[in-house]
Amino acid sequence: MTSPHSPVPSSRGAGLTVHDLTVRYGSTTAAANVSLDVAPAETVAVIGPSGCGKSSTLRAVAGLAPVAEGRITLAGRDITALAAARRNIGLVPQNYAVFPHMSVAGNIGYGLRARRTPEPLRRERVRAMLDLTRLEELADRRPDQLSGGQRQRVALARALAIEPDVLLLDEPLAALDPQLRGGLRRELAAMLSATECATLIVTHDQHEALSLGSRIAILRDGHLVQFDTPQVLWNDPADAFVADFLANALLLDVHRNHDHVLALDGRWRIPLGQLAVRPTGHGVSRLLLRRDSFTVTDTADEAALEAEVTHSEFAGDSVQLTVRAAGTTMSLRVAPDARIGRTVGLSVAGGAATLLSPTA
Amino acid sequence: MTRIVLAFVVAPILATLVAATSVDFSRGPWGGGFTLDWFAAAWPALAPVIGRSLAVATLVVVLNLCLGGPLAWWVARFPSPATRLTGYLVNVPLAVPGIALSVALIGTYPMLRPSGALLVLGHLVFTLPFTLAALVAALADEELRTNESVARSLGAGNARVLWTITAPTCLIAITQAVTMVFALSFGEFNISFFVNPPATPMAPFALFDAYATQRLEPASAQSLIFIAFVAPVLTAIVLTRRWAPRRTR
Numbered sequence: 001m002t003s004p005h006s007p008v009p010s011s012r013g014a015g016l017t018v019h020d021l022t023v024r025y026g027s028t029t030a031a032a033n034v035s036l037d038v039a040p041a042e043t044v045a046v047i048g049p050s051g052c053g054k055s056s057t058l059r060a061v062a063g064l065a066p067v068a069e070g071r072i073t074l075a076g077r078d079i080t081a082l083a084a085a086r087r088n089i090g091l092v093p094q095n096y097a098v099f100p101h102m103s104v105a106g107n108i109g110y111g112l113r114a115r116r117t118p119e120p121l122r123r124e125r126v127r128a129m130l131d132l133t134r135l136e137e138l139a140d141r142r143p144d145q146l147s148g149g150q151r152q153r154v155a156l157a158r159a160l161a162i163e164p165d166v167l168l169l170d171e172p173l174a175a176l177d178p179q180l181r182g183g184l185r186r187e188l189a190a191m192l193s194a195t196e197c198a199t200l201i202v203t204h205d206q207h208e209a210l211s212l213g214s215r216i217a218i219l220r221d222g223h224l225v226q227f228d229t230p231q232v233l234w235n236d237p238a239d240a241f242v243a244d245f246l247a248n249a250l251l252l253d254v255h256r257n258h259d260h261v262l263a264l265d266g267r268w269r270i271p272l273g274q275l276a277v278r279p280t281g282h283g284v285s286r287l288l289l290r291r292d293s294f295t296v297t298d299t300a301d302e303a304a305l306e307a308e309v310t311h312s313e314f315a316g317d318s319v320q321l322t323v324r325a326a327g328t329t330m331s332l333r334v335a336p337d338a339r340i341g342r343t344v345g346l347s348v349a350g351g352a353a354t355l356l357s358p359t360a
Numbered sequence: 361m362t363r364i365v366l367a368f369v370v371a372p373i374l375a376t377l378v379a380a381t382s383v384d385f386s387r388g389p390w391g392g393g394f395t396l397d398w399f400a401a402a403w404p405a406l407a408p409v410i411g412r413s414l415a416v417a418t419l420v421v422v423l424n425l426c427l428g429g430p431l432a433w434w435v436a437r438f439p440s441p442a443t444r445l446t447g448y449l450v451n452v453p454l455a456v457p458g459i460a461l462s463v464a465l466i467g468t469y470p471m472l473r474p475s476g477a478l479l480v481l482g483h484l485v486f487t488l489p490f491t492l493a494a495l496v497a498a499l500a501d502e503e504l505r506t507n508e509s510v511a512r513s514l515g516a517g518n519a520r521v522l523w524t525i526t527a528p529t530c531l532i533a534i535t536q537a538v539t540m541v542f543a544l545s546f547g548e549f550n551i552s553f554f555v556n557p558p559a560t561p562m563a564p565f566a567l568f569d570a571y572a573t574q575r576l577e578p579a580s581a582q583s584l585i586f587i588a589f590v591a592p593v594l595t596a597i598v599l600t601r602r603w604a605p606r607r608t609r
Contacts, residue, residue: 091513111514
């Protein structure tokens with residue numbers, strides 16, 4: 001791993017290494033100087049908002065997007081200029097791309113036929129993949145007779161059948177109904193853990209990234225912002241974007257005094273005793289506030305920060321508030337029976353906010 | 361819709377059938393009795409003409425696939441001002457009257473006329489827009505392109521991708537192009553009339569000649585023989601649609 005934001009060393013010879021990758025389409029730079037690595041049997045999630053360059057990164061690894069600069073190595077081979085057909089990767093695109101004119105077994109065996117694998121071996125491998133993905137009963141079905149989850153399993157089995165050096169999954173759950181995603185995410189995790197294959201997952205869903213990735217690379221505007229374990233990203237985000245995108249949290253720069261911290265240009269004074277303190281690898285003191293980090297009052301209080309309520313949304317067991325204070329927008333959660341006026345007083349709930357301090 | 365098809369397609373064909381099987385249609389339907397003699401009388405003279413038209417239509421289909429296929433691929437996969445201009449230019453012959461197109465072809469390539477090559481070229485120019493219309497949309501489809509990418513990532517070379525992914529997925533479009541081109545070439549009158557040497561007429565001209573110089577009954581029999589050769593082509597479209605794989609998205 002070569003990101004300046006990550007403490008994990010780079011160069012894992014047997015897996016996938018992407019070094020300073022830049023992808024351009026004409027004059028548009030889709031990804032710039034992206035570096036990451038995936039070890040064998042490891043799953044790395046690449047996450048970011050639409051247009052951040054995550055799919056371009058994946059397509060470049062697959063050999064389907066032009067590499068303008070940088071280098072990609074896979075299992076010790078430099079594959080930067082290698083044709084897609086010769087990279088030995090398993091690709092599962094967002095729509096699964098299950099070949100509509102072939103049966104389930106035909107789809108799974110496609111890559112093996114393309115590689116001229118002897119038929120007995122091919123049959124055995126297809127059977128093993130049908131078994132792994134629990135598709136034995138559906139082997140002769142056509143794709144239009146399958147559910148979305150079953151098609152996903154076909155695409156996964158087809159990709160794994162060729163025993164790829166790396167498995168590439170592009171938004172693997174995005175095409176499914178939201179109600180099905182939780183169960184299928186667990187299924188997918190179980191199937192991936194049953195293989196020894198390095199896996200790179202591209203997603204815009206933080207739950208997928210956090211639950212499937214043993215490490216997460218987060219991209220914004222084509223640049224890698226942070227690449228580390230989910231725990232590190234969750235607890236010590238590199239910047240406010242990472243905190244917001246991955247954890248719906250707010251990250252404020254603070255000035256630390258001996259018994260309190262000052263946030264929002266000194267307008268919010270928070271006693272140090274109310275904060276959990278953790279070390280940070282990012283050099284400056286910052287306050288990490290999650291939606292449950294606040295105590296909200298509707299009365300004027302000298303210790304509280306006055307905030308204007310800009311939006312209120314009932315969410316069943318809570319009310320999601322969007323408030324604005326000192327030019328900063330914050331999201332927080334309050335009890336459904338809380339009395340909320342046009343302005344509220346914000347305090348930090350004891351121990352529910354974290355001071356990330358380089359000197360902790 | 362069904363009523364319109366019945367009124368304007370099926371009813372005229374049935375009327376022609378009645379005329380072709382009547383001994384003397386001037387005395388009304390089946391006047392003088394029912395007969396198949398007109399078919400037997402028409403076939404010997406019509407057979408070589410039909411054979412010639414079939415050969416030309418088949419050659420035009422093959423040339424359309426050989427030329428129109430790569431052209432459609434280029435237009436669909438590499439959009440640019442050049443491909444857009446090509447798309448416009450290919451459609452120009454549709455807006456030009458057949459006589460004008462024929463005269464332009466004869467004036468430009470007179471040396472190709474005696475061999476019949478100019479006739480094939482004329483039919484090719486006239487039918488190519490239909491091939492492009494069918495194939496460009498199919499080849500530009502995003503789902504097909506993703507499927508091709510996945511096939512390549514699995515180790516398939518370009519030829520295998522073309523044969524096992526692209527062609528089966530585009531089966532309906534290819535069938536539409538083939539059948540449309542075949543039917544258009546087989547039934548084309550203007551270019552065939554002006555470009556083709558009179559000694560070797562094509563089927564549509566033979567029909568015109570029959571209606572102009574013979575009784576209604578033998579001319580109707582020739583019309584039905586002509587239709588009998590086009591009907592299987594149209595049936596192929598229906599069957600292909602039924603057998604073609606359904607999209608999964």
